[in-house]
């Protein structure tokens with residue numbers, strides 16, 4: 001796929017979320033299965049980060065009246081593809097017939113949310129829209145993100161070990177005003193990319209525009 005169209009399948013709606021959240025509950029057994037699955041795919045640092053995000057999402061979900069279960073699952077899965085090399089990410093995306101844009105070819109790391117979502121579907125049999133969309137959109141966002149999707153995106157950035165500029169403000173906004181937090185998160189990400197001479201994913205710019213309107 002070329003141009004600025006969002007990667008991945010169409011977004012799930014809030015209505016989908018309402019249907020699915022009732023059937024997802026994280027329990028000890030499921031947590032152990034998922035942790036073993038993840039531990040085999042990523043390094044210790046990435047594994048610990050995923051656990052910290054998982055521990056944070058119930059707090060964030062409670063602050064906004066969102067369901068914690070799908071987000072805990074999504075948190076454990078979201079970076080599962082980060083253990084792959086860039087070439088491996090591109091090869092997997094092609095093997096699974098996922099949409100790959102020009103920008104993904106230059107920066108395959110942009111594919112890691114979509115790949116993790118696909119891994120969750122293929123390897124764990126997860127089909128719940130709220131889980132898959134939160135994982136899919138955590139990398140660059142999407143103009144039609146649900147509240148739940150935004151909460152994973154923010155939790156990923158405010159987990160305690162992440163040292164980002166303006167993190168105190170981002171953390172405060174994440175608990176009080178999700179859309180303002182998203183705009184700040186985008187600003188922080190854009191600054192980070194600029195310093196590294198990397199382009200901003202067009203989908204992130206579409207999200208920024210949607211949030212500003």
Ligand SMILES: [Fe+2]
Pocket residue numbers: 078079112138139
């Ligand atoms: Fe990630």
Ligand SMILES: [Fe+2]
Pocket residue numbers: 049078079156
């Ligand atoms: Fe992450």
